[in-house]
Amino acid sequence: MRVLQAATARFVSTIIAIFGIAIVVFVAVRIVPGNPIAMMLPPGATSGDIDRLEALYGLDKSILEQFAIWLGNALQGDLGTSISLRRDVLGLVLGRLPATLELSILALVFALALGFALALAGARYRGTPAEAGIDVVNGVGLSVPDFLWGLFLILLFGVIWPVFHISGRITPQSDLPFATQFFLAESLVRLRFDLAADLLAHMFMPALALSLPLAAMIGRLLKQSIKETLHLDYVETARTRGYSENAVIFSEALRNALLPTLTLIGVQFTFLIGGTVIIERLFSYEGLGNMAIDAVINRDLPLIQGIVLVFAVIVTAVNLAVDLTYALLNPRLRRG
Amino acid sequence: MDQDLTRRGALKLATAPLAASALGIPGLALADISELTIAYNVNLPSWDPTVGPSAVNPTIQAIYLSVFDYFIHQNPDLSFESGLVTDWGWNEDKTQIHLTVREGVTWHDGSPFTAEDVAWSLERAGKPETGNPIQFIWSKIGNYKIEGNRITADVLSFEPTIFIWMAFLTGFVMPKAYYEKVGPEGFEAAPVGTGPYMVERFERNAFVQLKANPNYWRGKPEFENVTIKFVTDAASRVAEIESGNAHVTLEIPYEEYDRLRDSGGISGTAAPISDIGMIFLNDIDVMLDRNVRLAAHHAIDKKLLVERLLNGYGVPIDTLQTPDYIAYDPTIEVPYDPAKSAELLAASGYGPDNPVRFKIQTTRGFKPKDYEMIQAIVGLWRRVGIEAEIDVYEIAKHYELRAADQLAPAAFYNWGNAVGDPTTSTGFAMFGPSPHSVWDGEDLIGMIGPLWGEADEEKRIAGWKDVDRKIAEDGLVIPLIQYVQPILHSDEVSVTPHASGALLPFLMSRA
Numbered sequence: 001m002r003v004l005q006a007a008t009a010r011f012v013s014t015i016i017a018i019f020g021i022a023i024v025v026f027v028a029v030r031i032v033p034g035n036p037i038a039m040m041l042p043p044g045a046t047s048g049d050i051d052r053l054e055a056l057y058g059l060d061k062s063i064l065e066q067f068a069i070w071l072g073n074a075l076q077g078d079l080g081t082s083i084s085l086r087r088d089v090l091g092l093v094l095g096r097l098p099a100t101l102e103l104s105i106l107a108l109v110f111a112l113a114l115g116f117a118l119a120l121a122g123a124r125y126r127g128t129p130a131e132a133g134i135d136v137v138n139g140v141g142l143s144v145p146d147f148l149w150g151l152f153l154i155l156l157f158g159v160i161w162p163v164f165h166i167s168g169r170i171t172p173q174s175d176l177p178f179a180t181q182f183f184l185a186e187s188l189v190r191l192r193f194d195l196a197a198d199l200l201a202h203m204f205m206p207a208l209a210l211s212l213p214l215a216a217m218i219g220r221l222l223k224q225s226i227k228e229t230l231h232l233d234y235v236e237t238a239r240t241r242g243y244s245e246n247a248v249i250f251s252e253a254l255r256n257a258l259l260p261t262l263t264l265i266g267v268q269f270t271f272l273i274g275g276t277v278i279i280e281r282l283f284s285y286e287g288l289g290n291m292a293i294d295a296v297i298n299r300d301l302p303l304i305q306g307i308v309l310v311f312a313v314i315v316t317a318v319n320l321a322v323d324l325t326y327a328l329l330n331p332r333l334r335r336g
Numbered sequence: 337m338d339q340d341l342t343r344r345g346a347l348k349l350a351t352a353p354l355a356a357s358a359l360g361i362p363g364l365a366l367a368d369i370s371e372l373t374i375a376y377n378v379n380l381p382s383w384d385p386t387v388g389p390s391a392v393n394p395t396i397q398a399i400y401l402s403v404f405d406y407f408i409h410q411n412p413d414l415s416f417e418s419g420l421v422t423d424w425g426w427n428e429d430k431t432q433i434h435l436t437v438r439e440g441v442t443w444h445d446g447s448p449f450t451a452e453d454v455a456w457s458l459e460r461a462g463k464p465e466t467g468n469p470i471q472f473i474w475s476k477i478g479n480y481k482i483e484g485n486r487i488t489a490d491v492l493s494f495e496p497t498i499f500i501w502m503a504f505l506t507g508f509v510m511p512k513a514y515y516e517k518v519g520p521e522g523f524e525a526a527p528v529g530t531g532p533y534m535v536e537r538f539e540r541n542a543f544v545q546l547k548a549n550p551n552y553w554r555g556k557p558e559f560e561n562v563t564i565k566f567v568t569d570a571a572s573r574v575a576e577i578e579s580g581n582a583h584v585t586l587e588i589p590y591e592e593y594d595r596l597r598d599s600g601g602i603s604g605t606a607a608p609i610s611d612i613g614m615i616f617l618n619d620i621d622v623m624l625d626r627n628v629r630l631a632a633h634h635a636i637d638k639k640l641l642v643e644r645l646l647n648g649y650g651v652p653i654d655t656l657q658t659p660d661y662i663a664y665d666p667t668i669e670v671p672y673d674p675a676k677s678a679e680l681l682a683a684s685g686y687g688p689d690n691p692v693r694f695k696i697q698t699t700r701g702f703k704p705k706d707y708e709m710i711q712a713i714v715g716l717w718r719r720v721g722i723e724a725e726i727d728v729y730e731i732a733k734h735y736e737l738r739a740a741d742q743l744a745p746a747a748f749y750n751w752g753n754a755v756g757d758p759t760t761s762t763g764f765a766m767f768g769p770s771p772h773s774v775w776d777g778e779d780l781i782g783m784i785g786p787l788w789g790e791a792d793e794e795k796r797i798a799g800w801k802d803v804d805r806k807i808a809e810d811g812l813v814i815p816l817i818q819y820v821q822p823i824l825h826s827d828e829v830s831v832t833p834h835a836s837g838a839l840l841p842f843l844m845s846r847a
Contacts, residue, residue, distance in 0.1 A: 036389075038735035041469075041771050049472060050739070050771065052464060084381045085540075086388050087524070096541070154575045162579040167572055172543045172563045173371070284567045286542035293568075294379055294541070298389060299732050 007324055014316045021312040022074070022305075026067050029304050036083050036299040057083055059301075070305070079309070080302035084294070089306035093288065097310060098181035099169055100280070100287035103210070104273050106184070106203050110211035111272070112265070115218025122223040123230065123249055134219070141216025146275050150209035150282045157205055165202040167284035174198055206283040210275050214268050221264055225257035232256075259329060266322025270315040369828050372559040372841060375567040375582035379541050383527040384520065385508045386460070387467040392505050394611075394752045398838035399564060400508065402546060403444075404529035407435070407454065407502035407509055409554075412834040412843065414610065414660055414756045416500075420509050420530060420553075421454065424499050430491060430791050433477060433498065437485040441553045443511045444534040455480040455487050456512035470506040473498065494789045496796055497759050504755045532557045532842040541566060546841065558845040577602060577824045584825040586839050590647040590704060593822035603847075605823040608651050609837035610754050612658060613703060615696070615713075615814035616738070616747045616765075618774040622694050623745040627684040628722075629811030631692075632746070633670050635677040635720045636713055638816055645705045645712060649820035655804040656751065656761040658818040660835055663758035663800040668808045677720040691723035696746040697737075700728045703750045709816070710748050739771045747774075750819070754836035758800035759788070766807060775812050 037053045054060040058069065073080065079089035122134040144152075158166040170176070170183060174195060178186050184203070187195040229235060230253050238252045239245075277289035284290070288307055295303040376399070381390045385400035409419030423436035441449040460466050462474035477498060479490040501507050514528050527535050532554065533546035546562040565582065567573045574592045576582040580601075597604025617623045617632075638652035657664040678687065686692040696714065700707035707728065714724045727744060729737075737743045753761040767784045768776040783803050790796040807813055823839065825831045832843040 035732070035736040035739065038732075038739040038771075041735070041739060046472065046769075047771075056467065084389050086382055086384075086520075151571060154572060158575045158581075159579045162581070166575045166579060166581055167375070167565055167567045168542050169539075170542075172537070172539070172545050172565070282569050282572060284542070284565065284569065284572060286539060290541050290568075294381070297732070298381075 006327060010320055010323055014320050017316055018309070018312055022071070022309055023067070025305055025308045025312075026070065027063060029299075029301050030063055030066075036301060070302075074309075079306040082295075082300055082303040084298040084300045085303065089302050092291070092303065093306045093310050095181055096286065096288040096291050099183070099285065100273070100276050100289060102182060102184045103203055103207055103276060103280070103285060103287060104269070106200075106207040107210035107214070107272055108265070108269055110207055111214035111218060114211065114215035115222060118215065118219030119222035119226060120249060120254075122219065123226040123253070124245065126227055126230075134223070138216040138220045141212050142220070144212070146209050146213055147278045147282055149212050150206065150279055153205040153209055154282075163201075164204045166205070167202075169199065169202050169286050170195070171198050171202075202283075202285070206276075206279045206285055209282075210272055210279050214265075214272055217264060217268060218261060222257060222261045225260055226253045229253040229257045259326070262329070263322065263326060266318060266325075270318050273311065273314060273318075369583070369826075369846060370560050372562045372584070372829065372844065373582045374562065374564045374839065374841065375573045375576040375585040376564045376839070377568060377570070377573065377585075377587040379566045379568060380538075380544060381540075383524050383535070383538070384510075386457075386506045386510060387469075389469070392469045394505075394754060394837065397505070397754070397836070398834075398840055399544065401531065401838055402533045402562070402564075402841055403527060403531045403535055404508040404510075405531050406504075406507045407457075408499060408507070410503040410755070410836070412832055414754070414835045416503055419503070420449065421502065424502070426491075430494060432491060433489050435487040435489075437487065438553060439485055441530055442551050443514065443530055444528045444549060445511075445514060447511070447513060449509075449511075449530055451482045451485050451487050453512045454509055455482055455489075457508070457510045458489070460510070461506060468506050470501065473501050474506075494791065496788075496790060496793070497755075497757050500755045500757050500760075504760070533562060536561075554842075557842050559841060562841045564841075577826075580826075583829050584823065584831060584839070584844065586821060586823045588822055588824060590649050590822060593649075593824060594647055596824055601827045602824055603827050605825065605831050605833050606649055606820050607833040607835070608658065608660070608818050609821045609833070609835055610658060610660065610756065611703075611750055611752045611819040611821075611837055612653060612656065612761075613650075613706070613709065613748065613750050613816040613819065614656065614765075615816065616743055616749055616774050617811070617813055618741070618743045618745050618747070619776055621745050622692050625684050625692075626810055627680040628686070628692050630670075631677040631680040631686075631720060632717060632722060633811050633814045634673045634680070635716050635722065636814065636816070637672040637716060639672070641709055641712055642817055645708050646817070646820070649822065651818040651820070653815045653818050655808060656765055656813065656815050657758065657804060658753075658756075661753070661756040661758065661761065663762070663797050663804065665801045665804060668801075668805050670808050670811075674716075674720050681721045687721040688719070689721075691718070691721045693723045693725070694746060695727050695744040696724045696748065697727045697729050697734070697744045698748040699731050699734065702731050704819070706748060706750075738774060741774050741776070743774045746814075752837070754838075758797070758804075762800060762803055762807070763787070766803070766813060777812070780806065780812065 037050060058066060077090060082089050082092060085092060118134050118138060122131050125131050154166055157164045180186055184196060184199045187199060226249060235248055235252050238248050276287060277292050280287045280289035281293050292307045295307060378395045380396060380399050382388050385391055385404055390396050405420050407421045409417050411417060420438050421435045422438050426433055437451040437454050443449055458474060459480055461468045462471060464471055473495060476493040476495040477489045478492050481488045511528050515523055532549055532552045534549050536545040536547045538544045543563055543565045548557045548560045550556050567576055570588050573585045574588050577585045578596060593604055596602050617629055622628050642648060642650035642652060654670045655668050681687055696710060698707055698710040710726055714726060717724055734749060751765060764770045764772045766775055766780060767773050768781045783806060787796055787799045790799060821837055823831055823833060828847050830845045830847040834840055
């Protein structure tokens with residue numbers, strides 16, 4: 001019951017947060033430097049041409065009027081028309097979102113695999129030079145930003161040892177039988193492993209670049225949590241019952257050390273999605289982040305608003321899911 | 337046992353990429369040169385080359401020119417020759433224009449290209465509701481009449497450059513019947529032109545696949561299939577060409593160009609293009625003082641900037657005309673002369689101990705070494721008694737400030753003029769009422785005004801040269817350099833650069 005109440009309150013606050021974000025974004029994109037009309041003025045344009053363009057894109061009205069119109073349309077599922085792409089914003093955003101979600105999820109999988117491996121190895125070999133080495137690896141992972149990892153990976157796996165694709169999402173010559181934009185998921189469902197391999201060869205470097213900082217965070221926090229758990233009485237009891245050290249870590253310590261890591265993963269996953277903006281650009285990956293940069297360069301106000309709104313919905317939804325999962329997993333919250 | 341497992345796991349992890357490559361991850365090698373791959377530096381937002389912001393984005397024109405044709409063809413050296421329109425001109429009193437339309441051309445869908453298409457395209461371009469950004473030019477002709485393959489139209493307002501615009505921004509011929517049948521959305525989904533390549537597949541923000549048009553009126557292109565990948569990051573473009581994932585790329589740092597050209601199967605082409613770097617001077621504050629303006633210009637060693645900052649890839653210029661432009665006058669010079677700068681400043685009471693101060697705005701990374709160039713210029717200015725404060729802004733901010741006439745006293749910008757006419761360089765940049773000009777001096781407006789409608793071509797060009805001389809003598813703008821475009825390409829591909837900066841697959845062949 002308490003979980004249900006908390007979930008309802010959290011849901012309501014999420015809706016309010018998204019509305020607040022919509023207002024902030026709407027106002028912010030209109031007061032930051034850069035006028036979309038000035039960007040598209042041809043040589044020789046007159047003040048009449050400027051007025052005509054402003055009227056065409058509804059920029060001749062006050063910000064309040066523009067917001068009221070935008071909000072009214074948004075509530076009906078119409079996020080407007082992109083100035084630069086001249087297409088429906090919602091369609092554009094939803095068309096690109098699956099690419100970004102697949103990349104983010106793959107990056108999360110990489111981060112979990114690497115982070116857990118580092119944490120478990122560090123805990124297993126605690127107090128030895130191996131743990132010190134793992135700490136150094138974690139430190140490097142944390143201190144190097146994802147885009148620098150991206151450049152390093154391009155050099156390593158794109159130029160020196162060219163085994164992965166540098167840019168794009170799929171080889172242009174590929175036959176694409178997809179019905180959705182979730183190419184990777186759909187290729188696996190359709191058992192088209194050739195396409196799945198091609199997609200993964202494109203996604204490997206951007207996903208790895210995105211994942212490394214998060215992997216280092218997970219590795220450091222989880223290792224510390226496991227080490228703390230290893231001193232608890234029930235773990236000592238397991239040891240006296242003859243469990244091997246590996247069994248103690250995997251079967252006894254890991255489960256109880258997971259909760260703080262779960263919270264971290266939830267929070268950091270939202271940062272990871274934000275990180276796709278730069279990484280998608282670097283790897284020319286056709287996702288929402290790449291589109292966001294073009295939208296900002298072109299001062300495409302409706303598209304910027306649409307993308308930010310969708311990012312906001314994803315971030316708040318992930319946070320909500322993490323909170324609910326935490327509430328369900330944490331016995332103190334679950335039992336009230 | 338545990339340690340063994342860990343080692344094994346680590347080995348598996350380390351060899352995963354090797355295993356992946358051994359399994360043959362597809363598409364990494366460019367096995368067949370008939371599949372030409374170009375790593376291009378911009379995305380293509382829209383397929384209609386006549387409407388919206390992308391229609392006036394010079395960098396995108398190369399993609400449009402691969403699929404569509406201008407009314408009048410433009411050669412790589414910026415000269416014009418017959419295209420879809422084979423003959424053009426005015427009647428005697430210049431109240432009418434006439435166009436002769438090429439026969440035997442077909443659209444990509446196989447339908448015949450006709451004079452109707454040309455007249456409809458021109459008429460459509462002149463209607464404000466279609467959203468053509470150059471509508472103000474196209475609306476100056478109207479009342480089209482078609483007789484066979486000849487079109488006549490009335491001159492509603494005399495525009496001497498109307499034929500030049502027919503080979504410039506938005507000057508594309510569109511398919512009347514097809515467009516009316518499929519509408520704007522259908523056209524976006526499946527564009528049809530008369531150009532050298534047909535669109536096979538387009539993935540927004542990713543790539544466009546083109547197939548050679550076997551019936552192209554200038555002859556079938558050499559490469560049957562072309563993939564243009566949109567790789568907007570310069571480091572990634574360098575990696576694409578270095579790894580062999582692309583045959584051709586452009587707009588890379590000059591240092592990388594020098595490192596990679598003539599090495600490992602890669603060649604380079606670097607030729608001057610119609611883009612220039614310049615410093616706008618706004619007629620406010622200290623820039624109202626002619627001595628200060630001229631001192632600022634004479635204090636800049638442009639040759640040094642080109643050699644030291646641009647690795648020699650640039651051409652110093654003293655007017656807004658490059659040597660390829662029709663109104664270029666080599667006798668107009670503003671030489672590097674720091675002594676003269678100091679003298680001019682002294683005449684206005686300034687010097688190293690009492691420097692004249694103003695702000696200079698610049699982009700950073702928008703053009704090659706833009707910020708570094710301004711830093712160097714500020715250093716040169718300091719020597720003669722000019723203390724300039726650098727303000728970095730985004731290009732979007734520049735456009736906004738320029739349109740509102742609120743640029744700082746000095747502001748760096750680059751200007752493109754792919755047709756080489758003085759109206760689209762000096763004209764729009766320096767004519768006060770233009771939203772692209774920040775110099776509002778009445779004397780210059782008085783000189784430029786009559787040239788917009790000057791019917792005598794010789795007089796028109798001579799008039800623009802006079803304007804350029806006046807600008808140089810009064811120091812109303814500081815032209816800096818003509819850019820050189822670095823293109824890297826596989827040894828197996830020969831690339832003909834286009835002076836407009838457009839990288840055209842049609843101009844590529846097997847080496």
